[in-house]
Amino acid sequence: MDGSVQLGLDTFGDITTRDDGTRVSPAQAIRDVVDQAVLADEVGLHAFGVGEHHRPDFAVSSPEVVLAAAAARTRSIRLGTAVTVLSSDDPVRVYERFATLDAVSSGRAEITLGRGSFIESFPLFGYELRDYETLFDEKLALFSQLRTEQPVTWSGTTRAALENADVHPKTAAGFPAWVGVGGSPESVVRAARYDYGLMLAIIGGSPARFRPFVDLFRRERAGRSALPVGVHSPGHVADTDEQAWEEAYPAFAQLHNTIGRERGWGPYTRAQFDHGVGPDGAVYAGSPETVARKIAATVRALGIDRFDLKFSTGTLSHAKMMRSIELFGTRVAPRVSELLAES
Known part of the structure; x- marks a missing residue:
């Protein structure tokens, strides 16, 4: 490795708590996300991603609006999503919004498309969960045509057909697009087939077990242009x-237990957290040296081009997240480059 891996940050705009334990308002959480993006830009990180959710524990339901606010206050950092739930949105409108963000940010927009691990957006926007697979397949195929920025003719079962339809505004050079994948080989093949970067969401277990997905993606791209692989x-x-660890554990437990009550999970334990931060876990928490070494090990094991740290978790305070961003940019990033150059 030559130390050229790109490092970014992701957030879902979690509703956080202040140091006195009181929860911030969703409006304040959104303003805090913009401030976090500004700091990420100042410390030289490559990308900042904002996820889309439609539930009370996450503040951001319209990432493009938040990213546009960040665009006005940043200079270099790429601004994207983590993820955009394409299945419950309209591909034409999504493309137009991101083409607009690309203009506002002077060519710094990117998008990560996914089916969504949360399902609140489906009934909210009038979609049936029984169409979960068909919605994503068809809409990703249409979005892929829209990326050409040429008139589109398309038909399917999930929205009205298009006949020689043109979409505006046009971009200067398009924008990077990824598909977020949680561990399905079919999703890996789909991303490769439609010319998307592969963003692996690794939130549990050993990161090394995802190597077969990286290899599958690159086999599917054989003989075609190389596309990046990332980890979130x-x-x-x-x-x-x-x-x-003492700052992160209560926030991890709070978020896990909130979601777990809906999904039938058992209570989150300190032993689970300790395993996650260990060498075979998927939680990158610790000092700058610890986090840098774990990221470098993941880059070597998977051969990835980008690593995005989801730095927001549950009730972890804005002040603690800002310190985390500062350390990630000023100490983790250069140390990762050193470690990879050494190897």
């Missing part, structure tokens, strides 16, 4: 390992 995983950076 949760974590938190503080000055020491012990500080990072």
Whole structure:
């Protein structure tokens, strides 16, 4: 490795708590996300992604609006999503919104498309869960045609047909697009077939077990232009390992248990967290040196081009996240480059 891996940050705009334990308003959480993007830009990180959700524990339901606000206050960082739930949206409108974001940001927009691990948007926008697979397949196929920025003729079962339809505004050079994948070989093949980068959401277990998906993606791309592979995983950076773990654990437990009550999971334990932050876990929490070494090990094991740290988790405070961003940009990123150059 030559140390050229790109490092970014992702957030879902979690509703956080202040140091006194009181929860911030959704409006404040959104303003905090914009401030976090500004700091990520200032410390030289490559990308900042904002996820789409439609539930009370996450503030951001319209990532493009938040990213446009960030675009006005940043200069270099790429601005994208983590993810856009294409299945419950209209591909034409999605493309127009991101083409607009690309203009506002002077060519810094990107998008990660996914089916969504949460289902609130489906009934909210009038879609049936029984159409979960068909919705994504058809809409991704249409979005792929829209990326050509040429008139589109398309027909399917999930929306009205298009006949020689043109979409505006046009971009200067298009924008990068990824498909977020949680572990399905079919999704890997789909991303390769439609010319999307592959973004692996690794939130549990050993990251090394995803190597077959990376290999599958590159086999599917054989003889065609190379496309990037990235990883999105949760974590938190503080000055020491012990500080990072003590700050992160309550927030991880709160979020896991909130979602777990809906999905029938057992309570989140400290033993689960400790395994996650260990060498075979998917939580990148600790001191800058610990996090850098774990990221470098993942880059080597998977041969990826980008690593995005999901730095927001549950009730973790804005102040702690800002320190995490500062350390990630000023100490983790250069150390990862050093470690990869050494190997």
